[in-house]
Amino acid sequence: MTAVEPSDDVPGLPRRPVTLADIAREAGTSASTASRALSGRGYVSPVARDRLLAVAERLGYVPNASARTLKQKTSRVVGVVVSDLGNQFYARLAAGIEQALREAGYQMMLLGDNSEADEELAAARTFVAMRAPGVIMTPVGGDATRLLAAQGVAVVEVDRQLADVPCDSVVIDNEGGARTATAHLLDHGHRRIGLLVVETDWTSDAGRLRGYRAAHADAGVEVDERLILRIPFHDPAAEERIGRLLDEGAPTALFAANNLLAEQAWNVLRRRRLRLPGEISLVGFDDVPWMAMVEPGITVVSQPTVEMGMRAAELLLRRVEQPLSAPQLACLQPELVVRGSSGPPPVGL
Amino acid sequence: MTAVEPSDDVPGLPRRPVTLADIAREAGTSASTASRALSGRGYVSPVARDRLLAVAERLGYVPNASARTLKQKTSRVVGVVVSDLGNQFYARLAAGIEQALREAGYQMMLLGDNSEADEELAAARTFVAMRAPGVIMTPVGGDATRLLAAQGVAVVEVDRQLADVPCDSVVIDNEGGARTATAHLLDHGHRRIGLLVVETDWTSDAGRLRGYRAAHADAGVEVDERLILRIPFHDPAAEERIGRLLDEGAPTALFAANNLLAEQAWNVLRRRRLRLPGEISLVGFDDVPWMAMVEPGITVVSQPTVEMGMRAAELLLRRVEQPLSAPQLACLQPELVVRGSSGPPPVGL
DNA sequence: GGCAGGTGTGGAAACGTTGTCACGTGCAAT
DNA sequence: ATTGCACGTGACAACGTTTCCACACCTGCC
Numbered sequence: 001m002t003a004v005e006p007s008d009d010v011p012g013l014p015r016r017p018v019t020l021a022d023i024a025r026e027a028g029t030s031a032s033t034a035s036r037a038l039s040g041r042g043y044v045s046p047v048a049r050d051r052l053l054a055v056a057e058r059l060g061y062v063p064n065a066s067a068r069t070l071k072q073k074t075s076r077v078v079g080v081v082v083s084d085l086g087n088q089f090y091a092r093l094a095a096g097i098e099q100a101l102r103e104a105g106y107q108m109m110l111l112g113d114n115s116e117a118d119e120e121l122a123a124a125r126t127f128v129a130m131r132a133p134g135v136i137m138t139p140v141g142g143d144a145t146r147l148l149a150a151q152g153v154a155v156v157e158v159d160r161q162l163a164d165v166p167c168d169s170v171v172i173d174n175e176g177g178a179r180t181a182t183a184h185l186l187d188h189g190h191r192r193i194g195l196l197v198v199e200t201d202w203t204s205d206a207g208r209l210r211g212y213r214a215a216h217a218d219a220g221v222e223v224d225e226r227l228i229l230r231i232p233f234h235d236p237a238a239e240e241r242i243g244r245l246l247d248e249g250a251p252t253a254l255f256a257a258n259n260l261l262a263e264q265a266w267n268v269l270r271r272r273r274l275r276l277p278g279e280i281s282l283v284g285f286d287d288v289p290w291m292a293m294v295e296p297g298i299t300v301v302s303q304p305t306v307e308m309g310m311r312a313a314e315l316l317l318r319r320v321e322q323p324l325s326a327p328q329l330a331c332l333q334p335e336l337v338v339r340g341s342s343g344p345p346p347v348g349l
Numbered sequence: 350m351t352a353v354e355p356s357d358d359v360p361g362l363p364r365r366p367v368t369l370a371d372i373a374r375e376a377g378t379s380a381s382t383a384s385r386a387l388s389g390r391g392y393v394s395p396v397a398r399d400r401l402l403a404v405a406e407r408l409g410y411v412p413n414a415s416a417r418t419l420k421q422k423t424s425r426v427v428g429v430v431v432s433d434l435g436n437q438f439y440a441r442l443a444a445g446i447e448q449a450l451r452e453a454g455y456q457m458m459l460l461g462d463n464s465e466a467d468e469e470l471a472a473a474r475t476f477v478a479m480r481a482p483g484v485i486m487t488p489v490g491g492d493a494t495r496l497l498a499a500q501g502v503a504v505v506e507v508d509r510q511l512a513d514v515p516c517d518s519v520v521i522d523n524e525g526g527a528r529t530a531t532a533h534l535l536d537h538g539h540r541r542i543g544l545l546v547v548e549t550d551w552t553s554d555a556g557r558l559r560g561y562r563a564a565h566a567d568a569g570v571e572v573d574e575r576l577i578l579r580i581p582f583h584d585p586a587a588e589e590r591i592g593r594l595l596d597e598g599a600p601t602a603l604f605a606a607n608n609l610l611a612e613q614a615w616n617v618l619r620r621r622r623l624r625l626p627g628e629i630s631l632v633g634f635d636d637v638p639w640m641a642m643v644e645p646g647i648t649v650v651s652q653p654t655v656e657m658g659m660r661a662a663e664l665l666l667r668r669v670e671q672p673l674s675a676p677q678l679a680c681l682q683p684e685l686v687v688r689g690s691s692g693p694p695p696v697g698l
Numbered sequence: 699g700g701c702a703g704g705t706g707t708g709g710a711a712a713c714g715t716t717g718t719c720a721c722g723t724g725c726a727a728t
Numbered sequence: 729a730t731t732g733c734a735c736g737t738g739a740c741a742a743c744g745t746t747t748c749c750a751c752a753c754c755t756g757c758c
């Protein structure tokens with residue numbers, strides 16, 4: 001009720017934000033006491049606390065995060081870098097991360113690199129500038145992780161690993177998943193399985209390639225190297241190259257190592273009016289909605305994407321609180337979901 | 350070369366971050382000059398600037414964003430709140446926002462509410478605490494926008510409008526899009542068109558409902574109110590209710606007002622083995638990949654989702670720089686994409 | 699020789715918060 | 729009566745940056 005100012009609330013001009021000092025003055029205490037009351041650390045008498053809380057509520061006090069971060073030298077904002085939010089895989093990863101962070105009282109700052117190492121590095125620099133306690137990313141180049149590690153920022157790599165510095169990571173068993181999927185096709189009798197992978201040194205695709213080879217080795221089938229198609233990220237000619245693989249490699253099945261390649265492969269097959277699985281089989285990696293909706297459904301190695309995000313967030317928060325514990329690797333298990341797109345090869349082949 | 354400290358770089362313990370004062374000391378200037386050189390404001394002699402930049406580079410200086418924000422009373426981090434990153438619509442919106450912001454030198458802080466007003470409000474409070482210059486959101490309740498406006502934070506509403514305070518917004522022509530889609534079905538001869546909308550006061554769904562009614566009025570067809578199904582957000586019984594509409598309303602076509610409802614409707618139709626469009630037609634609102642992939646493809650009102658996000662970011666940045674200009678409404682045009690799921694009703698109906 | 703004006707610089711005060719420290723109180727035990 | 733302790737409190741100094749402001753140095757001009 002003690003009117004400090006005659007409430008010059010001009011709707012147009014934003015009024016000066018209320019600070020801790022305002023609260024303290026209004027409640028007749030010092031800023032220190034106000035800080036203790038509102039942050040809940042240190043001694044405050046119940047009556048003082050109550051009054052301060054009431055005043056803060058009445059004045060609509062919102063603490064200044066920058067001042068707090070500056071003083072405490074760390075924030076509650078975790079950095080997240082993904083390649084492309086438009087891709088459901090990354091979007092769901094981000095959704096999982098965000099949810100887990102929010103439940104733990106942290107916030108997520110999301111930046112995209114377009115799978116470009118320099119944009120990733122810029123993102124890392126931003127996070128250092130913000131004094132983020134940690135960063136979760138699907139790494140593209142090694143520089144970002146290195147910079148963050150050098151600055152003492154905890155890093156968790158998701159989906160792929162490529163840090164040359166020790167850090168936590170969350171991946172799925174790429175090799176196992178690909179091996180199972182390839183074995184599934186080999187069991188059906190396929191001997192010429194085209195593999196579509198991304199042309200990078202990403203561990204995810206490398207693992208899927210290893211799984212493909214391992215399954216062949218298990219079955220005693222020699223791999224025709226011409227059946228392995230390495231496609232650069234965002235290659236506009238991807239579908240054309242897949243078409244050429246069909247023409248020149250004569251595969252009876254295709255295994256696409258990610259959801260984008262699966263979609264592109266599917267488009268090519270449809271345009272050629274090839275019946276699935278009668279004329280050719282298709283298996284994907286990473287389940288997305290359309291795969292269950294098309295007819296026939298696409299057999300796919302399904303990843304617990306949202307859970308991967310949540311695990312990453314948990315790992316990060318653990319490290320933030322326990323900086324010196326040994327780097328941990330969480331490897332989740334994918335699951336082969338068999339749908340209609342995979343079956344025996346055409347007779348006579 | 351002037352060794353300040355004997356480089357006690359312990360790999361485990363992160364070294365103290367380098368500050369402006371370090372740069373200044375190393376370069377033999379004051380912090381003021383260093384600040385001017387690195388931020389590019391004010392007079393600095395070329396030689397001093399060059400030396401400072403070199404030192405900063407050498408020491409790996411990263412400015413402390415909190416200190417800057419604290420001093421300048423504003424940051425370059427724009428808040429974004431969407432309902433659910435797992436939904437492609439929101440993910441693409443966010444992707445568009447992020448891209449436009451990044452190009453303008455801003456960052457995006459992304460928070461999810463699960464379409465819950467209180468989580469949205471919490472997000473708003475976080476953004477106020479961070480001194481975000483502005484916030485972009487797909488609003489759920491009015492409180493968040495009100496709080497932000499009261500604190501002088503610029504707000505842009507995307508997809509839906511529900512602020513009772515003036516603010517910019519980006520929407521598509523929901524009424525026009527729905528009208529076109531409904532007219533498309535009416536032109537085919539449908540007289541009993543089921544409408545699936547979200548049971549909220551969101552302007553998006555209200556507009557789509559208006560368009561549905563308008564098209565009927567245009568065609569001189571009376572609307573049977575029992576054909577309008579209002580489904581709460583995240584209703585687990587949604588598909589069951591759609592099934593009941595089919596049984597009790599006997600529609601010859603369904604118009605689903607968003608991509609989630611379209612997916613659910615499609616699931617129901619498929620489970621019942623109803624042929625599209627022979628036995629029933631389906632039209633959606635908001636194009637997502639599966640709609641072009643299923644057989645037949647889904648006729649849909651397509652929104653320029655990524656562009657909406659980019660426009661929202663542009664509007665926000667304009668307002669941040671021109672706080673007093675009149676609130677602007679950007680209304681984008683959707684486009685009817687006719688695919689195979691819509692056709693004439695079964696003969697005899 | 700003084701003075702205007704451009705050019706470059708450094709001192710110092712913010713910005714809002716937190717945490718240390720010292721200093722009260724009372725009250726009980728020595 | 730002094731200590732010791734638990735409880736509360738307020739001054740004050742950070743945190744790292746920006747931005748006034750004042751000042752010093754030039755050059756050229758009356």
